[in-house]
Amino acid sequence: MKCCVCNSVRVVRLGKVGAKPGAVTSDSALIQHPVIVWRCADCGHLQKLHTEDDWRVIGEIYNDYAGHRLSSGREQLVFPPGLPPRPRSYHALEQCRPKLPARGVLLDYGAGDGAVLKSAGKLLPDWQFQALDITNKFREEILRLPGVVGFTSGNPAQLPRAHFDLIVVWHTLEHVPQPSNMLRTFHQWLKPDGQVLIQVPDVARNPYDLGVVDHVSHFTNATLRFCARSAGFEITADGHPWTHNCLTFLLGSPEVLLSTQLPITPQCFLDEDDRRVGSKINGIPIVHPRELRATTPIVMPFLAETSRAIALRLASQCPGLKPEQFLYAD
Known part of the structure; x- marks a missing residue:
């Protein structure tokens, strides 16, 4: 077994989450399935090393996935001081907007039901948007959103190279088996000065994330930084205060910084x-x-x-x- 971030073999089993085998899915459904957490002794990353049976269960979760289940399909709100409540993707994009060009092309990697694209359409009216997701479930709905010019499902190799000014990875990185490797592939799709916007749960401020059965990674600020830097990126903005229980990073190339x-x-x-x-x-x-x-x-x-x-x-x-x-x- 190897760490999913640094590939070290020095991963240590911490044990099961909770006194009972119950867990929760990332779309807020209860599930009776044991969850075991491991920690890398080298980079410190908390993770689940899923078995074949775990992946079978996760596949069933994704087949019936209902994002934002508890809010009738609407994205979670944040309540920033002195500002009206707003969707968390809207708030993050608004904070990043001064670092973005007036016109560009955005890729929503793991688009889900299009929450990020809805926010981007309001904040970046002169941009074009493309979506990528593992299923076609929301394809038609996403293609009707303002500014969306394309939708790709399945193999990301179909994406154009050196094309995007911003890739948004919104509550997706924690699901993938090899997060550093995934980030590393983004270099081929980004323009030379392109950036990546990431948001993931912050296990330091929300330890209950350990019980989410389909989350492979449980990031802290330090381990997300390590993951990004090992993939060849540097943090250009740290949005720690933007969402109370999440980590939000804007990444760019280290040479530009x-x-x-x-x-x-x-x-x-x-x-x-x-x-x-x-x-x-x-x-x-x-x-x-x-x-x-x-x-x-x-x-x-x-x-x-x-x-x-x-x-x-x-x-x-x-x-x-x-x-x-x-x-x-x-």
């Missing part, structure tokens, strides 16, 4: 992906490493071990580059 901290504007960004070469981030071009001269310093936004490996590889592949050009914290 690092560039805002440099004493001068960078000459360019580097990328080995030819599909990104030629694009621009805030007017700054993306170039391939082979286009650089040996006198240009290269600031690396990665940990030392990763930076060192990349520097040695690029120096061997690109005759114009030298390992000493690459700058990183050691």
Whole structure:
């Protein structure tokens, strides 16, 4: 057995949740099924290592899933100080809006009944929206929402590459077997300066989340940060106060965040992906490493071990580059 975030084999069984085998589903239905929680001794992530029988039960839950069951299909409200009650996705998107472009393309990854898209349609009127979900249950309803131009079910490989300015993962990441791997795939669909908005339950403020049978992961602020960073993202906004029992992060590429901290504007960004070469981030071009001269310093936004490996590889592949050009914290 391995940790679903860091792949460590040092996962420790903490035990069953509750004195009885009863549990709850994420759509607020009671279920008689035992729940066992494990903790990774390396990254600290709390998780369930589901058996084949667990996945069978979860499949049955999803076949009859009714999101927002207790509120007649309406999204949960939040009550921010000094503001009227509003859906929690509306509030989070409103807080993120200053960091978003005036026009763009949003992907709702795990769209469900379209709650996020309803909020986005009100706050981002000049954007286009696409939805992805594992079922077609709400397909027609979602396609009728303002701004929605596409719906994909099943295989996300059908999604266009380097296309999205924002991917929203709203109460979805906690359900997937390999959350870091899922986040890592988003790089191929995002534009170079694209961002990811995540909300998941916060187990530190809502320990009852441990009893939700179809939640694989139970994130704390620290473990969600680790998950995001291990997938190649950096936190550009921490929405801890936005929802009292949830974690909300806006993620961006670490190189873009690092560039805002440099004493001068960078000459360019580097990328080995030819599909990104030629694009621009805030007017700054993306170039391939082979286009650089040996006198240009290269600031690396990665940990030392990763930076060192990349520097040695690029120096061997690109005759114009030298390992000493690459700058990183050691």
